[in-house]
Structure formats: structure tokens, C-alpha cells
Amino acid sequence: EVQLVESGGGLVQPGRSLKLSCVASGFTFSNYGMNWIRQAPGKGLEWVAYISSGSSYIYYAETVKGRFTISRDNAKNTLYLQMTSLRSEDTALYYCARKFPPGVFDYWGQGVMVTVSS
């Protein structure tokens, strides 16, 4: 069974940093591109970042470019999102999601909450 389990969220002050993790199981992690997608409370979905299976291709939404860094460790079956210079508008539930060709998301984690507030 495919499982994606996020962790690392919490309450953080504006301007500070936080690192999210997503541990994958039930599939060959190193064969799949992975994404971070977020959902502000009561709002819609916003794609945040993508990393290809071998980390050769990385893309970011304009809203986080230069502040967030996506990475992965295929030996540990783990996806990461390093978030710096956090703003109140980054407050959201962050999901990791597996990429299913041609560019959609077939498995999602349960999400981890990030709250940016003083």
C-alpha cells in the first residue's frame, strides 16, 4: 500500500525557517517525481514545488521561488521542503504528492500544518 507521511510542521514566526519531511513507502520511491502542494485554511490547492526522480529537474511556484528548496534522499525514501523567510501567507496544510504521468498527483499524504504567526 502506498503511504506518504509528512512531518515537521508547526507554529513559526514570520521570517523564520522550517523543514518539512515526507517519508514514502509501498512503492519504489526513486522511480517517481514528487511534489509539494499546499492548501490555506478553507481555501483551494496551490502547487508549490516539484522534483524529478533523480533530482535533475526542480521547479517552483513563483510565490515560493528563492525562499523554498525541495530535495529528496532516495536512500531514505524521503522528500523534503526547506522553507525560509516564511510569511503569514505561507500558512497552510502542506501535502506531499506523487507524480503520475502526465503531470497529475495519484497519491497524497495526510498533510502537515504550517502556521506562520507572531
Place this chain on the structure above:
Amino acid sequence: DIQMTQSPASLSASLGETVTIECRASEDIYNGLAWYQQKPGKSPQLLIYNANSLHTGVPSRFSGSGSGTQYSLKINSLQSEDVASYFCQQYYNYLTFGSGTKLEIK
């Protein structure tokens, strides 16, 4: 950036009814469109991709159609477990989501 305009924002229908949700792209997305269902308190689940391909395990009462800039999701014979929010997503050029449609039972 491609903008996705989804309608209606909310919808109330009776059990057994057929409902349709629309999504309009700001430019041609060449069938690069997916639909997701998000039940209350849960993660989104993929329903449809390539505008009309049903994802594995999704009931056949769900169907997608459209082309160019106009796409729709149809749910036949509405059931209580279909209460959810539905989102469209384009993947022709980067990735953007529609604002969602909240479906309730009347």
C-alpha cells in the same frame, strides 16, 4: 500563467441526480486537465486525467469531457459518499488548480 475558472462555487443536489461542474482555462490546455475529489478532512483523490480518462478504482458514474478551454466533470446518480469539494487542475503549462466546487446533498 494559465488561470482556471471553476463553477459553480457550491452546488446542492438530490440523491440520484446528475450534476455537472465546469472548468474554464484562460487559454487552450489541449486536454491537460485533471479532476480531484476532496472529502471533508481528507486529502484530495485523483478522479480523472487527460480530461476524460478515469483513474483506477474510480466509479464509472464519474466522467470528464471537454476540449480547448472548456471542461466539465459529470457525476451520474449522485450518492451520499460524493459529498466533497471538487477541484480541476491544468498541467499543460506548469500546474494550476481551480478554486473548487463544494457539493452537498439537498
